[in-house]
Amino acid sequence: MYLSKVKADSEIQQDAPEGRRWKPAYLMLPAAGVLAIWAGMSWWNGAPAPAAPPPAVVTVATPLSRMVVDWDDYVGRFEASKAVEVRPRVSGQLVGIHFRDGDVVKKGQLLFTIDPRPFTAALQESQAQVASASTALGLARAELGRATRLIADEAVSAEEVDSLRARVRSAQAQLAAAQAGVRARRLNVEFAYIRAPITGRISDRQVDVGNLVAGDTAAGATVLTTINALDPIYFSFNGSEALYLKHRRQADASQQVEIRLQDETGYKWKGRVDFTDNAIDRGSGTIRGRAVVSNPESFLVPGMFGNMRLGSGAPHRALLVPDGAVMTDQARKLVYVVNKDGSTTAKPVQIGALANGLRVIRSGLSPSDQVVIQGSQFIQPGAKVKPVAGRIEAAPSSTSEPVSAPVASQATLAD
Numbered sequence: 001m002y003l004s005k006v007k008a009d010s011e012i013q014q015d016a017p018e019g020r021r022w023k024p025a026y027l028m029l030p031a032a033g034v035l036a037i038w039a040g041m042s043w044w045n046g047a048p049a050p051a052a053p054p055p056a057v058v059t060v061a062t063p064l065s066r067m068v069v070d071w072d073d074y075v076g077r078f079e080a081s082k083a084v085e086v087r088p089r090v091s092g093q094l095v096g097i098h099f100r101d102g103d104v105v106k107k108g109q110l111l112f113t114i115d116p117r118p119f120t121a122a123l124q125e126s127q128a129q130v131a132s133a134s135t136a137l138g139l140a141r142a143e144l145g146r147a148t149r150l151i152a153d154e155a156v157s158a159e160e161v162d163s164l165r166a167r168v169r170s171a172q173a174q175l176a177a178a179q180a181g182v183r184a185r186r187l188n189v190e191f192a193y194i195r196a197p198i199t200g201r202i203s204d205r206q207v208d209v210g211n212l213v214a215g216d217t218a219a220g221a222t223v224l225t226t227i228n229a230l231d232p233i234y235f236s237f238n239g240s241e242a243l244y245l246k247h248r249r250q251a252d253a254s255q256q257v258e259i260r261l262q263d264e265t266g267y268k269w270k271g272r273v274d275f276t277d278n279a280i281d282r283g284s285g286t287i288r289g290r291a292v293v294s295n296p297e298s299f300l301v302p303g304m305f306g307n308m309r310l311g312s313g314a315p316h317r318a319l320l321v322p323d324g325a326v327m328t329d330q331a332r333k334l335v336y337v338v339n340k341d342g343s344t345t346a347k348p349v350q351i352g353a354l355a356n357g358l359r360v361i362r363s364g365l366s367p368s369d370q371v372v373i374q375g376s377q378f379i380q381p382g383a384k385v386k387p388v389a390g391r392i393e394a395a396p397s398s399t400s401e402p403v404s405a406p407v408a409s410q411a412t413l414a415d
Helices: 002-015 025-044 117-150 158-191 241-249
Strands: 056-061 064-068 071-086 092-097 110-114 193-195 200-202 225-240 256-261 269-276 286-293 305-311 316-322 326-329 332-338 344-355 358-363 371-374 385-389
Touching: 056 332, 071 200, 071 241, 071 286, 117 158, 158 193, 225 241, 225 305, 241 286, 256 286, 316 344, 316 371, 326 344
Parallel strands: 056 385
Antiparallel strands: 056 371, 064 316, 071 225, 071 305, 092 110, 110 193, 200 225, 225 286, 256 269, 256 305, 269 286, 316 358, 326 332, 332 344, 332 371, 344 358
16 A cells, blocks of 8 residues: 555656656655664663864974074175286386286285386486486576676676576476486386285286287287285175165164075175165166175185175064964964963964074064964864973074085096
8 A cells, every 4th residue: 555655646746747846755754764763772772972083282382582683685796895907007028927826916016027128228318317407507507606796797787697597497497307207217117017006816917928018008008917805805786675775774774794605504704784886776676785704815706606694683582483383374374372271272473584493473472372383284273282392492503514516527436
């Protein structure tokens, strides 16, 4: 009879319009009833209900409080504090070179010698002209003296006396010209011995002994070599307009800089900013700056690339946490904190730079907060956790040892 009822209902549903068809839900009632009876019997027999998952185990620690210094990063290259092209001031044959290529030379040290004999001869000729002019002046003065004594006796005319006085003045002028010629010829003799104008490292010679070199001419003097002053040395860099404004608005902004080379991990080289340009470049929107760096061993050379950091304010106290403890929620930065009852709270924070492997927290945390430093990925805000005490430690400062070096192109077995 039950099967007949089901069949009749099925035929009625098929004959009904499509929008009015219904499903015989009572066909599922026997199965649902069996499940309910089984569940009730299981509970009545004392079977355990499904257990809740245990709380996640996390490591917590209070933020590390330290004095930190903020830095802004720049890139640039080293430049010689002084650079001179050594050129001769007189023309002649090069007869001596008195340095080795690449030496460190002192100011005034003899570098080149141009054949001085032509200039010595010219000097002697000028000295002879001085003697001749001096003799002529003496004769003119003697004649003027005799004429002056005869004026009282009216033995000479006033015209003759005026002529003798003019001759004296002319002889004085000739003597002065001859003396100037001596000084010029003496300078040429000195210029034949070319000396270092500055202290620094000299390049290689561009002209060998025996060649003729040109002095001050319209075509330009011959370049003999170059000298670069390396101690101190300049570090030239460009900064953005935003960094320039930031630095200018900080009354306590430091001028101290630290520089590391491309094969160093630490900032070994110390210096200070001594120059900032007077205009911002319209094309790049940057402004040029320069730092002075001590280089007593001349290890740094012009053209070398470096990364520089510039102090951005006075040292200040800050809270630090491991960088891995900071979570990202879209545009926000979050740090999980464990409350006294074991629940967790996600605190929005403002982060700063990295300091010895730890992230500076500018705001959002207090020194007593229990920050989750490990296991943040296993918890949800408000969930209960099992905290385990940990400790935040700063990584040691990086050294200035090379981190990488070019691989040798060849190798041979040693005997």
